[in-house]
Amino acid sequence: MVIAFILAVTLLPIGSYVALLVAWSAIVVVSWSAQLGPLRTARSAFFALPFMLAALPLVFTRGAPHLAVIDMGPLTVAISQEGFRQFTTIALKSWVSVQAALLLSFTTPFHDLVDGLRELRLPRILIAIISFMYRYLGVLGDEAHRMNRARASRSADRGATGAGGSLLWRGRVTGSMVGSLFLRSYERSERVYAAMQARGFDGELRYLHGPRLEPRALIWFTVALGALVVYEVAAQIWGPRW
Amino acid sequence: MTSPFRQPHVHEHVHDDDGHAHDHRHPAVAGTDAAAAGRVEVEHLHFTYPDGFEALHGIDLRVEPGEKVALVGPNGAGKSTLMLHLNGIHTPSHGTVRIGGQPVDRSTIKRVRAEVGLVFQDPDDQLFSPTVFEDVAFGPIHLGYPASEIHDRVERALGVVGMTGTERRIPQRLSLGQRKRVALATVLSMDPTVLVFDEPTAGLDPRGRRDLIGLLQTLDQTLLISTHDMRLVAEIFERTVVMDEGHIVGDGPTGSILSDDAFLTSHGLERP
Numbered sequence: 001m002v003i004a005f006i007l008a009v010t011l012l013p014i015g016s017y018v019a020l021l022v023a024w025s026a027i028v029v030v031s032w033s034a035q036l037g038p039l040r041t042a043r044s045a046f047f048a049l050p051f052m053l054a055a056l057p058l059v060f061t062r063g064a065p066h067l068a069v070i071d072m073g074p075l076t077v078a079i080s081q082e083g084f085r086q087f088t089t090i091a092l093k094s095w096v097s098v099q100a101a102l103l104l105s106f107t108t109p110f111h112d113l114v115d116g117l118r119e120l121r122l123p124r125i126l127i128a129i130i131s132f133m134y135r136y137l138g139v140l141g142d143e144a145h146r147m148n149r150a151r152a153s154r155s156a157d158r159g160a161t162g163a164g165g166s167l168l169w170r171g172r173v174t175g176s177m178v179g180s181l182f183l184r185s186y187e188r189s190e191r192v193y194a195a196m197q198a199r200g201f202d203g204e205l206r207y208l209h210g211p212r213l214e215p216r217a218l219i220w221f222t223v224a225l226g227a228l229v230v231y232e233v234a235a236q237i238w239g240p241r242w
Numbered sequence: 243m244t245s246p247f248r249q250p251h252v253h254e255h256v257h258d259d260d261g262h263a264h265d266h267r268h269p270a271v272a273g274t275d276a277a278a279a280g281r282v283e284v285e286h287l288h289f290t291y292p293d294g295f296e297a298l299h300g301i302d303l304r305v306e307p308g309e310k311v312a313l314v315g316p317n318g319a320g321k322s323t324l325m326l327h328l329n330g331i332h333t334p335s336h337g338t339v340r341i342g343g344q345p346v347d348r349s350t351i352k353r354v355r356a357e358v359g360l361v362f363q364d365p366d367d368q369l370f371s372p373t374v375f376e377d378v379a380f381g382p383i384h385l386g387y388p389a390s391e392i393h394d395r396v397e398r399a400l401g402v403v404g405m406t407g408t409e410r411r412i413p414q415r416l417s418l419g420q421r422k423r424v425a426l427a428t429v430l431s432m433d434p435t436v437l438v439f440d441e442p443t444a445g446l447d448p449r450g451r452r453d454l455i456g457l458l459q460t461l462d463q464t465l466l467i468s469t470h471d472m473r474l475v476a477e478i479f480e481r482t483v484v485m486d487e488g489h490i491v492g493d494g495p496t497g498s499i500l501s502d503d504a505f506l507t508s509h510g511l512e513r514p
Contacts, residue, residue: 111373111410131372138414139366191367194331198360199432200352200384208379208389 002104004225006097008232012089019235020092027099034107041099041106048098055090058083110134124205136188143184147177278343279357280307280435280464282328286337289323297323299488300337305464307435312475312496313468315485316510321468322363324485325438328466329358342435356385359429359463363440365413365421374400374416374424375409381432399431400424403457419450423457439467443474472514476500484509 005023012019031041059079066078104113110131117127151173165173193201287301297320305311313321326332327339330351339346346354362368371377378396387395400406403423413421422442429437442458443451451471458465459478469475475482475496482499484492486509492499500506500513 109410110412111376114372132370134372135370135414188367191362191364192370194326195360195362195368195370196380197331198329198355198358198362199381199428200355201380202352202384206383208376208383208392 002100004228005100008228009093009097009100011232012093012235017089017092019231020089020096022231023096024099027096027103031103031106034103036103036106041102044102045095045098048094052091052094055087058086058090118207124207127207128205136185139188140181140185144181147181151177278307281305281340281342282436282464282466283340283343284324284327284337285340287324287327287334287339288336289320289327289332290335297488298327301488301490303483303490303493305436305466307464308462309481310465310479311467312479312482313466313485314470314472314475314482314511315491318487319485320488321485322440325360325440325466325468328436328438329355329360331360356381356432357434358436358438359432359434361425361429361437361439361442363444365418365425368425368428369413369421372412373409374405374411374413377413377424378409378427378431381428385432395431395433396427399427402430402460403427404453417450419446419453422446422450422454426457434463436464436466437461439465439469441469441471442467443469443471472500472512476514484511486510 005026009020009023012023027041060077061080061083065081067081067084068079070077070079108116114127114131117130118124282303282305284301284303287298288296289298290296301320301324303324313324315321323332327334327346328341330339330346333346341354341357344350344354369377371380375396378399379392382392382395396409397406400408403426405420405423405427408416408420408424413424416424426437426439426442439458442454446454451474455474455478458467467474467479479496482492482494482496483490484499484505491509492505503513506512
């Protein structure tokens with residue numbers, strides 16, 4: 001459902017600000033009903049800000065009419081109206097889409113997500129990769145944190161010049177830390193694999209089926225999907241004029 | 243914990259919900275002598291790692307069903323390597339390993355892995371699933387049991403280790419002591435006749451250690467535990483096997499081995 005929502009938002013025509021507002025209101029209503037507080041996702045979604053910067057050049061590269069022309073000596077920067085519209089649309093679209101994804105992850109425990117992916121018939125190997133990643137990201141993070149702490153505790157400074165070593169030397173230290181983190185992870189993967197083998201793993205991943213989708217959930221899913229289609233069609237017809 | 247639910251046939255699919263009551267006691271493994279269930283026999287075992295390091299030089303060891311044996315020795319003595327042979331993670335360069343009377347080889351490996359529960363030292367290696375339930379269910383699912391049986395086994399195994407009600411918990415959010423218990427549950431759910439434990443008390447605080455020792459004492463499987471915790475050895479094991487540099491250098495009653503200071507010191511050990 002979230003994927004359908006994101007798809008619908010992504011396909012909105014340039015400049016459909018009203019449609020985006022409608023989509024955002026839907027998110028606010030859902031997060032309000034999930035007792036998350038309406039602005040929780042809005043705030044968290046700003047972590048996607050750096051990715052929006054990728055669309056920034058559009059503002060300067062599209063042609064006339066220009067909103068403003070800034071003269072900076074030999075350089076002239078022209079802000080294109082069309083480019084500005086494109087940029088704001090892309091920025092808002094990604095902001096709303098990220099909120100939808102965040103809403104899902106805030107409201108749904110990880111194992112339910114995995115059950116859902118299984119229900120959607122995602123290949124088992126992908127599901128396994130996702131759950132291993134989820135499981136070991138924390139372990140890996142802890143290891144990296146411990147290594148950093150060990151380095152910090154030996155990075156003393158007696159106030160002399162040249163303390164801390166050259167940039168090259170520090171770079172090499174960091175590089176070898178990353179390398180040894182990789183080796184540790186690699187060794188851990190061997191041990192995890194041995195632990196799996198020890199319990200009868202023969203190369204084929206098997207799962208117990210989680211609870212099936214209830215009919216009620218299926219009906220809601222269909223209704224919501226229908227609403228999304230209507231929304232998207234309406235936006236395609238009237239969107240650009242708004 | 244003697245296998246009230248062991249069944250020799252293997253279901254092809256685990257999705258079906260047909261839960262029959264399997265209340266009859268089966269011999270450990272189809273085609274083997276029931277009296278041998280839980281017996282470990284290692285003969286002239288040599289093992290060389292792919293990089294050429296010879297870790298085991300002719301190990302001979304026999305553990306009777308239900309016997310509790312401590313395996314001690316300095317780091318690098320070959321204890322872990324020996325343990326990895328007991329359910330076929332490593333295969334001998336020379337010599338044989340027999341579990342419940344049957345040799346461990348390619349054809350028997352699946353049955354042997356159901357017989358020997360191997361608990362690794364770091365529970366983060368053992369617990370690799372997103373939830374406790376999935377981890378404890380991993381073995382039974384791969385043994386091909388039906389869904390209802392799997393749920394029963396998970397519930398029972400978590401009950402034995404005192405972790406009932408943690409099914410939906412995420413392993414990384416548990417304490418080390420709890421994770422060690424769950425790690426034990428992940429093999430108990432397979433209903434093994436032999437339990438092999440690498441460093442069960444390493445890193446535990448006194449209470450966690452005490453709890454785990456109490457738990458180990460309740461288990462009636464054949465128990466082979468590798469440890470540096472000499473107090474643990476003195477407390478619950480009647481027999482101790484000492485390894486050093488890939489050899490078994492001592493094997494006898496714990497009392498007499500632990501009272502020989504000169505012997506212990508020469509192999510990098512100490513009296514509790």
